[in-house]
Amino acid sequence: MRFYQATTFLFPRRYEWRILLVCFGAVHVPLLACVAYQAATGQWQPAILLILLAATLLGTLFGLAAIHALLSPITTATEMLRSIQAGERVGMVPVGNQDLVGRLLHGVAVAANESAARIERLIEASERDELTGLRNRRGFLDSARRILAADCNSVFAMVDIDRFKAINDRFGHATGDALLREVALRLEHGVRRSDVVARWGGEEFAILFPDTLLEEARVVMERLRASIALDPTLRGDEWPVTFSCGLAPIRNFAHLDQATRNADGALYAAKNGGRNRVQISKDE
Secondary structure (H helix, E strand, O other), X not given: OHHHHHOOOOOOOOHHHHHHHHHHHHHOHHHHHHHHHHHHHOOOOHHHHHHHHHHHHHHHHHHHXXXXXXXXXXXXXXXXHHHHHOOOOOOOOOOOOOOHHHXXXXXXXXXXXXXHHHHHHHHHHHOEOOOOOOEOHHHHHHHHHHHOOOOOOEEEEEEEEOOHHHHHHHHOHHXXXXXXXXXXXXHHHOOOOOOEEEEEEOOEEEEEEOOOOHHHHHHHHHHHHHHHHOOOOOOXXXXXXXXXXXXXXXXXXXXXXXXXXXXXXXXXXHHHOOOOOEEEOOOO
């Protein structure tokens, strides 16, 4: 470290240039020694000096190129560490041997893998609803942004459990939480893997049906509505469990806000129409 600190004045921001400068000087030692000897003895031999000069220049060029190439893995590792610190993903980490550079690359690979796994866990945790295990609103929007990147016929559905507040007030929040988990499970299992189900907030759920016609989505939601309304494990003699749903078409992510308002308006109409029904937006 002392020599490293002592030479920082040469190229403060270019460590590799310091190495090259040291090697450049070392390669010229034989030539300088020969010149000094001939000057001291007065016996000049131009042919020998020219040969040493040519050999020195060739050796210098080769040495500089080789050292620059040998330092490239360190440059790569430095860039990868900078990406890791910024929370970005890194590409394929080169594999080295059991030397100093190889151990450095191995350390970067371990750090990169651990950092990527940690980031993925944090992202997954931040995009999941703790109660139901579904995506939360943030997770839904991230998925919708990817799915709706290209224009396609898709459908946005807004689902609301009927009279949920009354169920909470009468049977307690523990029963309400259990009901939310059960409804979430049935919604998730009742759609395709390509569909996105999320807890929008409270007792509301959102579903995105990619590459789906409005009538196709309506048939799916009618089936889910009937299955939940008739489910003996949910439907009690004292209080039946049902949901209302509003549907709106959507073609791309830029129109998600409008589709949300349309689906919410259709949901409101379904509630006013007696609940336990699927309503298509009149603005479709």
